[in-house]
Amino acid sequence: MSQPRLETMIGRISMKNPVMVASGTFGYGPEYAEFIDVEQLGALVVKGVSVEPWEGNRTPRMVEVPGGLVNAIGLQNPGFNGFMKTYMPFLRTLTVPVIVNIWGRTLEEYGQIAALFEKADGVAGLELNVSCPNIKEGGIAFGTDPLMLERVVDLVRKQTTRTLIVKLSPNVTRIADFARMAEAGGADALSLMNTYPAMVIDIETRRPVLANVTGGLSGPAIHPIAVKLVYEAAKAVKIPIIGMGGIREAAEAIEFLIAGARAVAVGTANFTDPATALRVADGIQAYLVRKKLASVSELVGTVKVGS
Amino acid sequence: MSQPRLETMIGRISMKNPVMVASGTFGYGPEYAEFIDVEQLGALVVKGVSVEPWEGNRTPRMVEVPGGLVNAIGLQNPGFNGFMKTYMPFLRTLTVPVIVNIWGRTLEEYGQIAALFEKADGVAGLELNVSCPNIKEGGIAFGTDPLMLERVVDLVRKQTTRTLIVKLSPNVTRIADFARMAEAGGADALSLMNTYPAMVIDIETRRPVLANVTGGLSGPAIHPIAVKLVYEAAKAVKIPIIGMGGIREAAEAIEFLIAGARAVAVGTANFTDPATALRVADGIQAYLVRKKLASVSELVGTVKVGS
Amino acid sequence: MEHGTTGRLEEARVLGQDPVGEDYRRLVLHVPGIAAAALPGQFVHLRVPGLDDRVLRRPFSIYRVKGDELLLLYKTVGTGTRAMNALKAGDALSVMGPLGRGFPLDRPDSVPLLVGGGYGAAPLSFLAERLAGPGVVFLGGRRAADVLCLDDFKRLGWEAKIATEDGSLGEKGLVTGVLDRWLDARPAGAPAGEIYACGPDGLLKALAGRAKDRGLTAWLSMDRHMGCGAGVCLACVIRVKRPDGNGGEIWARVCKEGPVFESRELVWEGAAS
Amino acid sequence: MEHGTTGRLEEARVLGQDPVGEDYRRLVLHVPGIAAAALPGQFVHLRVPGLDDRVLRRPFSIYRVKGDELLLLYKTVGTGTRAMNALKAGDALSVMGPLGRGFPLDRPDSVPLLVGGGYGAAPLSFLAERLAGPGVVFLGGRRAADVLCLDDFKRLGWEAKIATEDGSLGEKGLVTGVLDRWLDARPAGAPAGEIYACGPDGLLKALAGRAKDRGLTAWLSMDRHMGCGAGVCLACVIRVKRPDGNGGEIWARVCKEGPVFESRELVWEGAAS
C-alpha cells in the first residue's frame, strides 16, 4: 500500500500534515528551531502580535497544575514593526506556512494589525485572537459576545485577503452560535480552543499565584472539553476547524480529527517536548496505515453518533 | 492553644466541619457507610432525586481521562417515593445534616419535588440542580439562561422553607450574573461547580465512548477553573458558597475557602478514596493550627488581591 | 440467598508477584480483613499507586485466599495494570473489598460446571476451592497461554476440559463447543449440571443461550467498567428483568447486585455496550 | 560577548546518583552532545520521567562536565525533584541544553570572587574549573549541610570563605558579611575583584547593592520559574534596563538573555516576585 496522504487544507493554506503548533507556545519560530526541524511542521503559528509593542502582564505569569498549566503572559510582543524586523527574515526562509496570531485592544486595532500584515510577505494566514483571557481590554471580550465577534471578524475580513482563522473562546454557553457568527463574518477557518479562565491560590501566602490574579488553563486537563467544542462547532459550520487543547500524543489529535477538525495544533506539550508536533504527525500517519485509510480527509468528521 | 473551630454555616444548616460530599458521588448515604464513618462528614448530599423514578442514560456512562473522568449517568434515581422508602430510614438515623439534590425536566417538576420534600423529615436542605449537562430536558438549560434561572429559583423558594442551595453551571460566560440571579431568586447558598461539558471519542471504533455522546468532566482537571468561578461568585453575592471541583487533598479545599467558599464538597475523589472528605477535614484542621487561625471563618474569603 | 459480605477499606501490603505465562501475573497481598470475608465471585477495587493522573480504582476478581493473603490474577492491558507490574514486596496499596455478590455456594443437588475464559478462570478457581465436591471445569482462551489455573483445578481433583482458538492446548475452537459435546454426552437422568461462568461478554452470552435452550441454571459473572465499585455512581449498570416478573426491565449495578447474575435475570440487548 | 551555545534536545542515560548530605543529590547523566557544548552558568531543562500529570520540565544548572558526562547537584523540594530521587542507572530521560547565557570566561584582569548560596555553588564549581586561575569563593547556607562543593574548590586550589546562619560551619552569619570583610581588608591598589554569584534572590540583590556601592562588576545568575526554558513562553521574564541606556525598562528572558546578568542591567523592583 502507498503511504497515506497527510495533506490538509485550511482556507487557502495547504499543509503537508495536519499538525501545527499553537500560538504562544512556539515563540516566533527561531527559538525551537535549535531543537527540532521546524520544516516538518504542518504550519507554524507565531505568538500574538499587535500594532504597537506590548509589555504583557507582571510576573509570575505561569503556574503548573496537575494536568496542565495556568498562564497569564498577557500577550507581550514586540509589535508589528519589531516582529517584522526581528522575526520575519527567519520566517521567510521557511517553506512551512506561517500563520500570524493577531490581536487588538479595540476594534480599530484589530483592523489596523490585519491591514499591516496585508503588505507583509511570507505570511500565509492570520489567526484572529478574540479569546485571550489575560488582558483587560480586547481579547476575550470580543470572543464572548456574538455581536462583537461578528463585527470584529467582518472588519478584519475587509482588511485581509489572507486565510483568516478565528480563534474562538471556550468560555461561552453555546459554541455553535459563535462558530456561525465567525463564519458569517467571513472567517475561512476556526480554531479552538484557547485557554479556559482559571485561578490558582498559594495557600501559604493566600495570594493568587499569578500577578494577573487569574489566567488561562491549558494542557491535558482541557482536552475532553476541547473535543466537545470541536464536535459542536463542526456540526454548526462548513469552514474547516483547527482543534487544539491538551494534545500530547497522536491519539488526542486523532480524536479532534474524528470529531471534525481538519487540522490540529499542539500547545502546552511543546514545553514538555518540543518535538511533540512531529511525533503526533508520525503517529497520525501510523494510525492511517493501521486503519487502512488513504488520507487524513477520510478521517475528518467521521465520528459515528447514533446506532 | 485550643483546637481551631471547624464549624461553618450554610443557610440554616450548621456543619461541624466544612467538608461535604458532592451529589452523585456518594449515592444516597448507606453505600459508603460500609467503608467510612459518614457521621464525620460536614454534610451528606445525596444523588439527584426527581418526582418520578428516572432511568438515566444508556451505557457506557463513565470514562476515565487523565486528571478526571467524564460521566453521563443522566440522573438515574428511584423518584421521590422510592427515595423516601429505600433511603430516608437510614438517613434519619444520622446526625449529620442531609441535603437532597433535586431536579426536574420542567419548571413544574422543580416546584413539585421541592414541595414534596417540604413534608419530609430529616432533610436539612435542598440543592437545586440546574446544571446537569447530561439530560436532554431540564438540567443545564435552566442553569445557563439567567431568566430561566431566576424563575426556577423563585418558584422553588416559594415551595420550601429548607435551606435552598442553587448549584450553578460552569458553562456560562459570566458566573457573577448567575450568582446574582440565584441570590435574587431567594437562594440561601450557591454551590459550584457542576461538571463541565466534555466528550471522549474512541479512536478505534470512532464512536463517542459515552452512549450519551457527551458528558461532564470532573476531577482534578477542573480544579483551577472551579477556584476561579468560586472567586468570581463570592465577589458577586453575600450568600455563602460551597466550592467543589477536583478536591483530592486539603490544599485544594483550602484554596476554595480562601477564594470565598464557606464550605467545600468532595466529588470524584470519593471514587479514588471514600475517606477523602474525612482526610480533607483533618487537613484543614492541621492547616488552621499551623497558621494559628482560630476558626474556618478566619480563612474564608481572605484571598489577598492587589499589593 | 445472599452471596455478599460487608466491604471494607483496607491498607494492603504487597507480598510479591510473579508472572504467569507472558501476559498474566499473580499478585499476592497481605490484607487480613478482606481475605477473611472474601467469597468466590466477589472482587476487590484497587487504588494502583503512582497513577497520579488517574482517578479511578481498578476492579479484580478474588483469585484465591490463603489465611491473611489474597491472591489476584491479572492481565496487563492498560495504564493501571501496567503500573501494577511495578508493585513489589513491601509496597502499600489501598484495597476496597470484598465487593459485590459472588457465586451461590449452597446448591448441592447439581453438578457444578465451571466455564472460564482467560482471567475468568481466577474466580472459578476460588469457587472450586469452596464448593463441597469436585465437578467439571471448562477453560478456554485464544491460545495455550490464556488457559489459566489449570493446576489449581487439578490439585482439587476437578476434571478439566480445554479449548483454544489456535488449538495450541486442548481442542481447537471455542470452549462452548467442548461444553456442548460434554452436555450432549451426558446420560439421560444424570443429575442436572449448573453453570458457573466468568469470561468475556461473548462467552457469557453464549452460555446464557445454552442455559435457556437446555433448561439449565447458569450463574454468570459480568465484567463492566466501574467507577466507585460500591453501588454509588451508577456507572456499571446493566439491564435486568424486573424482579416482579411482569416483563419490565430495570438497571442493576454490576458492582452491587452483581457481578454474578443468574442468566435468566439478564437482558442482553440493553446491556451490550 | 556571547556566553551561550546552541541548545539541543538529547536523550540522556542516567549513570547514577548519590546523596550529598541530607537534602541534596548529585545526578550523573550520560549526554555527550550537551556535555560537549556546556559552559559554566548555563542550565539544562529536564523532563522528569513518571510525572504523568505534570507538563513542565525542570531547570538545573550544570554542575560539572566530565567527558560525555554531565553532573547536576539538586535539592529535593517538590514533586519533580522528589520523582528525580527514583532515577537509577540505565533510566532514560529527555534533556534540553545547554540553555541560556552563562558567566563570562574572558575577563582576565580581575580576581574572580565567586559567591554561592545553597545549590548556587554548583554552577560556580563548573565556573572555577573553566576559569584561568584560582580566585576566592564565598559559600553560604543555612547550616553546614547547605554549604556545597567545598571539596571541588579546594581541589582546584581556591581559597574558600564560609558562613552559615546557624554557625555550624565557618562564620556565623551571612556570606555577604564575610565578603564585606574580605573586600574591606583588600590592600588599596590590588586588582579589582569581579563577582560571579548564584543563589537565592536575597543574596543576589544584596550583592547587586555591594557591587554598586563599591563600583565592582557582578555577574548574577537568576533563578525564575520556567515554562519552555527556550525563550518561547515569556514566563521567566525579569525587568532590565533598556540597552540604549535612556532610562527605560524592558523584559528579559532569564532562560535566554540570562540566567546570568550583569548586576547593573537588572531592575530589582519589577523583578521581585
Ligand SMILES: Cc1cc2nc3c(=O)[nH]c(=O)nc-3n(C[C@H](O)[C@H](O)[C@H](O)COP(=O)(O)OP(=O)(O)OC[C@H]3O[C@@H](n4cnc5c(N)ncnc54)[C@H](O)[C@@H]3O)c2cc1C
Ligand atoms: C468484577 C470484575 C472483575 C475483574 N477481574 C479481573 C481479574 O481477575 N483479572 C484481570 O486481569 N482483570 C479483571 N477485570 C478487568 C480489569 O478490571 C481490567 O483489566 C482493568 O481495570 C484494566 O485497567 P487498566 O488501567 O490496565 O486498563 P485501561 O484500559 O487503561 O483502563 C481504563 C479504564 O477502563 C477500565 N477497564 C478497562 N478494561 C476493563 C475491563 N475489562 N473491565 C472493567 N474495567 C475495565 C479501567 O478500570 C479504567 O477505569 C475485572 C473486571 C471486573 C469488572
Ligand SMILES: Cc1cc2nc3c(=O)[nH]c(=O)nc-3n(C[C@H](O)[C@H](O)[C@H](O)COP(=O)(O)OP(=O)(O)OC[C@H]3O[C@@H](n4cnc5c(N)ncnc54)[C@H](O)[C@@H]3O)c2cc1C
Ligand atoms: C536556571 C536555573 C538553575 C537552577 N539550578 C538548580 C540546581 O542546580 N540545583 C537545584 O537543586 N535547583 C536548581 N534550580 C531550581 C530548580 O529548578 C527547582 O528546585 C525545581 O524546578 C523544583 O521542582 P519541583 O518539581 O521539585 O518543585 P515544585 O515546587 O513541585 O515545582 C512546581 C513548579 O515550580 C517550579 N519551581 C519550583 N521551585 C523553583 C525554583 N527554585 N526555580 C525555578 N523553578 C522552580 C518547578 O520547575 C515547577 O514548574 C534552578 C532553577 C533555575 C531557573
Ligand SMILES: Cc1cc2nc3c(=O)[nH]c(=O)nc-3n(C[C@H](O)[C@H](O)[C@H](O)COP(=O)(O)O)c2cc1C
Ligand atoms: C504560555 C501560553 C501562551 C499563549 N499565548 C497565546 C497567544 O498569544 N495567542 C493565542 O491565540 N493563544 C495563546 N495561547 C493559547 C494556545 O495557543 C492554545 O490555544 C491553548 O494553550 C490550548 O492548547 P494546549 O492545551 O495544547 O496548550 C497560549 C497558551 C499558552 C500556554
Ligand SMILES: Cc1cc2nc3c(=O)[nH]c(=O)nc-3n(C[C@H](O)[C@H](O)[C@H](O)COP(=O)(O)O)c2cc1C
Ligand atoms: C458520577 C457523577 C454523578 C454526579 N451526579 C450528580 C447529580 O446527581 N447531581 C448534581 O448536582 N451533581 C452531580 N454530579 C456533579 C458533582 O456533584 C460535582 O459537582 C462535580 O463532580 C465536580 O466535583 P468533583 O470534581 O470533585 O467531582 C455528579 C458527578 C459525578 C462524577
Ligand code: FES
Ligand atoms: S461502579 Fe459505581 S455503582 Fe457500580
Ligand code: FES
Ligand atoms: S522559560 Fe519560556 S521564555 Fe523563558
